């Protein structure tokens with residue numbers, strides 16, 4: 001596992017150009033929202049001295065006065081974040097198709113033209129895969145929520161103290177996170193299989209992926225640790241923001257640079273994980289499906305595809 | 309320190325010191341009670357005998373008595389309380405399907421001397437025409453009680469505690485017993501609290517209202533199962549074990565206007581002391597780690613109140629920490645006895661527990677000692693108390709940081725009081741001067757807590773520390789252990805400001821209180837414009853040598869600019885304003901304006917134009933609705949815009965990355 005991580009890291013370091021292109025896509029999307037935000041804030045607040053209270057430190061009174069009196073101006077930007085999140089989700093399927101295509105079919109040789117060709121080629125399958133995983137996630141969250149809700153409601157009526165409720169909730173949150181991660185692992189390996197085998201059968205590849213994960217469960221569960229990569233990078237960011245502060249023109253510019261470097265590193269993180277998954281799959285894959293399974297899944301795939 | 313032998317220890321201490329304090333009589337003591345009560349934990353009932361000593365301290369004879377039977381508010385859906393509250397109080401609802409959830413109180417016998425009054429009792433409803441409400445009774449007397457006479461009334465009662473609702477009742481094995489005994493109303497003298505004729509003031513139990521009572525001595529004997537730990541108003545005198553696995557605790561409280569108690573087998577007892585005041589916290593076992601949050605809050609409050617209002621006159625203070633399932637009893641005040649509220653695992657940076665402890669403690673003064681009528685003038689207790697709570701919180705835990713201080717996000721207690729008012733969806737909803745059950749459109753909370761608190765704080769900002777301290781001390785000294793009304797406080801303000809040679813707001817402060825109490829107007833001033841023009845000496849067409857000559861000649865002899873700013877009053881509240889005018893060369897002028905007219909223009913001749921203007925630069929007027937329009941700058945202040953736009957960009961990028969599939 002560790003070898004794959006190192007190998008993945010080597011690959012991603014060689015893919016700086018690709019990472020930068022992906023980063024730029026995020027920057028462009030972000031600016032599409034941030035530039036109007038800047039304009040709106042400038043026209044609405046910038047003639048009031050009150051906003052200067054927010055420079056040196058957070059100021060509750062200034063903050064609540066502005067957010068209360070400019071509710072209508074601020075609201076669209078909150079929904080922009082949500083819509084961009086969802087929009088980017090689909091765009092990212094396109095990107096990961098390009099990344100995996102480059103890693104698997106192009107031997108890590110990044111060229112924009114081929115990148116885009118892979119993106120186009122696998123996007124449809126990846127989208128289908130996303131839909132299936134999403135449905136599976138919804139079902140499993142629903143299944144998990146019912147016992148949780150039952151336990152909590154019954155305890156609220158009997159338990160003397162609140163700490164029990166807090167502990168149970170924490171355990172459940174951990175279960176939710178673990179399940180979520182398992183599904184994203186499933187999706188990642190399915191994508192790898194889809195690209196590697198150039199298969200059109202998403203469900204069949206998902207099943208192969210399940211088998212692959214099951215066989216290598218111990219090493220693959222280590223992947224859950226990668227959850228800490230974005231978390232720790234964010235904590236590091238908050239620490240730096242706290243130390244530097246955004247309290248003057250200079251520190252604001254400095255922090256803007258830091259922010260963008262962090263975003264670049266988070267993209268690197270995404271690419272790194274995908275690269276190490278590819279490398280791990282390469283080292284561990286053998287025939288995954290039995291012949292019987294192969295046939296049965298073919299039939300099943302057909303019926304599902306027809307209904308979808 | 310925690311211990312289960314504390315009651316015993318207290319017993320020895322109390323015999324030694326308590327009788328002495330008895331000699332100092334602080335109040336009229338015209339409503340004294342000797343009560344023996346037994347708690348039946350099986351049926352959640354109280355059985356009690358009450359001997360009331362009530363003295364007519366007015367100038368008029370009294371021919372009937374009126375009592376509160378508050379627990380009947382929880383009897384059924386027809387009570388005024390249930391109708392007004394929609395069967396919910398502070399977010400907690402009645403468990404309607406559980407017969408044990410409802411509460412009531414019956415008087416089984418009422419005698420005075422040899423006369424049996426029981427049959428004469430009738431329910432009355434002085435506040436509404438709800439004939440089903442049973443929270444107030446009237447009892448005619450056979451012979452009227454003359455001024456100065458005392459009557460002794462012997463009452464037997466049975467009460468059923470509700471499942472905790474509106475801060476009284478039981479939850480599992482936890483009992484918070486408040487408003488539980490037949491309590492006599494206040495017979496007010498003519499002229500008292502500005503009323504014209506003498507009469508009873510005995511209101512029904514309402515959803516939005518608290519209480520009003522006379523002072524007296526309470527001797528209360530409480531019998532509970534042996535395993536229960538008890539806390540109460542007053543001082544424990546002795547504790548006796550009974551044969552039937554119960555115990556009786558004898559409490560005495562002097563010069564108080566109510567009596568509440570609690571019992572639970574689970575309490576952990578933590579004790580502390582501030583000067584001569586014994587502090588006792590009854591904690592849930594899980595909250596033991598938060599004991600200090602309670603004791604230090606009370607000590608801070610004791611210190612602050614002593615310095616800024618008056619000495620704490622009682623020997624002890626008990627703080628109850630309700631269990632999770634009894635949180636509907638959190639945050640309530642009784643003399644020498646309060647309930648706070650905390651949750652397991654709440655970090656120290658969130659100071660809700662401190663806030664509620666300080667607030668409820670403060671009610672020992674505002675209502676407990678300065679015994680205003682909470683039904684009719686809620687701002688005199690909740691408003692004053694919130695004002696003190698804000699000052700104590702900000703003083704001990706840091707201005708702008710006292711309530712929340714987490715991850716760079718912070719807010720002070722006073723800031724949040726201000727925000728609660730200025731962020732109201734409808735700030736015109738109600739005026740402060742209202743009976744607390746008469747808020748047809750809502751707004752009781754903000755009108756009784758936030759709004760008066762920030763008006764009092766603004767008053768202090770206007771009058772200065774010395775004058776406002778003097779006002780508070782005078783108010784306390786003059787009205788402690790009496791029943792002040794709002795006008796009594798206003799009179800003191802007017803009296804004190806007259807002695808202040810620097811007073812600059814007219815002949816009195818009535819203009820301020822009228823706007824504060826009797827209108828729903830809001831305060832909103834704005835800097836409408838800043839403009840500057842070059843001074844011109846000669847400009848235009850001038851006759852010269854038979855023709856017309858176009859001339860532009862700027863006046864550079866005196867000042868280059870005529871520069872001005874216009875201030876507009878957008879709201880209907882008129883406040884004297886200070887306006888800071890800043891010129892491009894750094895010069896500053898602080899202007900004063902009475903704030904009365906709709907607009908005011910300030911014009912200057914200067915070599916540099918005005919570049920920014922700020923109304924109320926010291927933030928004295930806390931009820932200003934919109935502070936963003938209180939200042940204007942001729943250039944765009946873009947640095948902060950960059951800061952937040954960068955943050956916005958960063959977070960939207962991170963959201964997208966989190967969604968990366």
Ligand SMILES: [Zn+2]
Nearest residue numbers: 667671690693
């Ligand atoms: Zn209060």
